[in-house]
Amino acid sequence: MEEFQSVARECLGRGDAHIPDSRLDNVVVPRELDHLWDTISAHEDKDNATVSEDLFLAREFLRLRNSNELSEPDVAAANHIYAWASRHALPSAVYAESMEEPNEEKNALMHEDKLRSLLAISVIAALDSLFPVYKATDVPNIILALASFTSEADPWTTAESHTASIAILERFRTSPRTPEASFWAVLETILKDRIRPLFTRTRNPAITAAGRKDMHPIPLPRFDTSILDPESKPWRSSDIYATTVFAWVLRQYQALDINILESHFPLLVPPILALIDDETNPNKADGCTLLTHLLQPIQQAKSDILKRTNLSSVFIDAIKPCLLSLPTITPEPDSIRLLSTAYPTLFLLLKTSYLPKDKHTYTTELTKVLRENLIPSFHHISTLTPSSGTQSTLSSFPHPKLSTLLLNKIHDSLFDLAVHTTKYLQEIIPLIYSTLSNPFGTAYPPLLLAGVAVTRAVIMNAHPRIWRWRGEILGAVAACWLSVADEEAAERGKGYEKEDLIKLKMQLKGVVYLLRMVLENPDEQIAKDDEVIEAKEGFAKEVEELVGADEALRELLLGEVDGKDGMYFGA
Incomplete structure (x- = not known):
């Protein structure tokens, strides 16, 4: 030997x-x-x-x-x-994690x-x-x-x-x-003996020891000194493998294992909340991802465990502060990483908690996200540019990738709100106009494509009231079209950017096609309104006037569009 x-x-x-x-x-x-x-x-x-x-x-x-x-x-x-x-x-x-650079x-x-x-x-x-x-x-x-x-x-x-x-x-x-029972027994032992002791040192007054909502929580001190103690978060300072192990455990649950998941639920909630509530954005993002892993089998099995434990509001309250991680306090790459995880997790949480039985509450909560988070965040990062000592209406979009992300999430929420979108046109249409009419938008085509997608969502979901906003929509689409035409004439940009511009032009024509279809085929309930009839009969004249003012708009407004070709509609 x-x-x-x-x-x-x-x-x-x-x-x-x-x-x-x-x-x-x-x-x-x-x-x-x-x-x-x-x-x-x-x-x-x-x-x-x-x-x-x-x-x-x-x-x-x-x-x-x-x-x-x-x-x-x-x-x-x-x-x-x-x-x-x-x-x-x-x-x-x-x-x-260490503040010091690796040596x-x-x-x-x-x-x-x-x-x-x-x-x-x-x-x-x-x-x-x-x-x-x-x-x-x-x-x-x-x-x-x-x-x-x-x-x-x-x-x-x-x-x-x-x-x-x-x-x-x-x-x-x-x-x-x-045996399957042995497999789950092993996982339960890991959760109880190795994972829970590491995360329960991070106090969370919102939940009880049984993993339910605490109806009478004792608030933490205004300044909790425990967050400065590494011993309070051993999963960050010493047992750094804990999050990876916990993530693997969560991925083992399938819809068929819902009874086991529910029995393990009190062991699964505290680590997720500890991560989402952490002061560092990477851990917040990891916590949101882990919550998604937990919610997927719950949703697929149609379990009411969130309702029974009253934890929907606890998770919502934990996620919403993540949505405030915006520039300039949060660097754009960090903000993108967190928000691209937090918003889908929040949407899934709302669906799992309230659909299909309580659609009214789902719509109410989704509306709050749209009006209190998505739209204000978009305006916050799309700062207005001062001009000659006055406040200009031109948004500068200093964070185009993040603005694109928020537009994509607005697009998703509008399709879930469906016809309820009509209530918020006065907030969404100006947002669309500022995006598509920006003369520098072609510097980042994905931002304009996201703006066009939101425009499509508005037309398709708020069509009974879209006739009131046809002028703003046509103005935004026309301004975007002319910017693209100028960019093509200057022959700037790389190959992939030119492909994006070609795609953008097709989708702009698709927006005009949808707008025309909605105006010419109004709902029966409003078809006899004088203003609706006027919009229907006068749309062709309005289009002709725009083409007469600028011949470059002819292809956009009067060009042929194949209604069965998904390329015109973002498919």
Whole structure:
């Protein structure tokens, strides 16, 4: 064993992936796992280097062992090795968030830690083929270690550790020898014993210990000093794998497992709220993503768990502050990352909580999001440009990507509001006009495409009242068309931008087509109104006047449009 150990140490030092066959000619690999464990346990895990040497030794021992038979001492040794490897697979606090820039020393420590974790996972994988995980004594800790490497975005995860962990976890779940009850029991143990203790140190007065809404919460102090204590958030400062493990657990629930999910619900709520309420935007975004994973099976199973626990309002109140993370306080890339997660999560939460039974409350809550968050946020980041000492009506759009994101979310909310969109035309139409009429909009075509999509949504969902706003819509579309024409005449932009402009022109024509269809085919209830009749009969004349004023608008207003071609309508 000493000779084998010496060869293993030498090969690891050289950076070999395995012990070369040429070095095995004169080395005898023992069969007994208890001999391996005796060698490993004698070192008492002194440091990373020693642990990595022992892990490499164990991995090569298991790889080269030529017998699948295990004696009773071998089984005991296998359980010891599982526990030992699982402990050393977990990433250390060296990856924790820090205000300091990474330096050579930290990079070296991270490299050592990553190597140790990778070797530990490879030991578990090698042992699994000999003595399957489900037979082990301490299955929850093995699964915990493997689940720590299920996200390729984590700095401690390599392609090898990710692939090996996913494969073992999948075998464990799908193996006919692993009863389903045992699988869920393991997950419950992980949630109770390893995840909950890490997140419950972050106090949340909105929920009870049973994971329900606290009807009589005791508010936290105005300035909660606990947020400055790293010990209050060990999932950020020490046990940095906790969020990844928790995310993996959440992804295991399917609609068919709704009874199990509901029994685990009190264990799932506190970590999600702790992440959403965190002061850092990346953790807020992660919390929203995890809430989405929780809501999907609940919605698919049509469970009323949110109503029974009164937690819908708690989650809504937790998400809405995320929507205020806007420039200039929040950098645009950070804001985009958070809002692109927070808004879809909030929409899914509202649907899961209120549809299909309580559509009135759903419409009310969605309207609040539109009027209190989406529209004000859009105007906030689309600052007005001062001109000659006066306030101009021209929006400057200094954050075009974020403005595009908000327009896309407004578009989605309008289709969910359907005909209720008519109540808010006085707020939405000016927003459309400022977007499409901006002379610099062609510098970022996706913003204009998003504005056209909102225009389509307005026409399709608020068609009974759209005749009142036909002038503003035509004015916005015409201004956008002329800007595109100027851009094409100047022959600026790259290839993909030119493609966007061609797409934009088609969709602008599609808007005019839809507007004409709505005006010429009014609803029966309003078809006899004098103003509606006037709009219907006078639209063609209004279009002719616009073309007469600027011949460049002829193709837009009078060009042919194939109503069956989805390219004209954003399809």
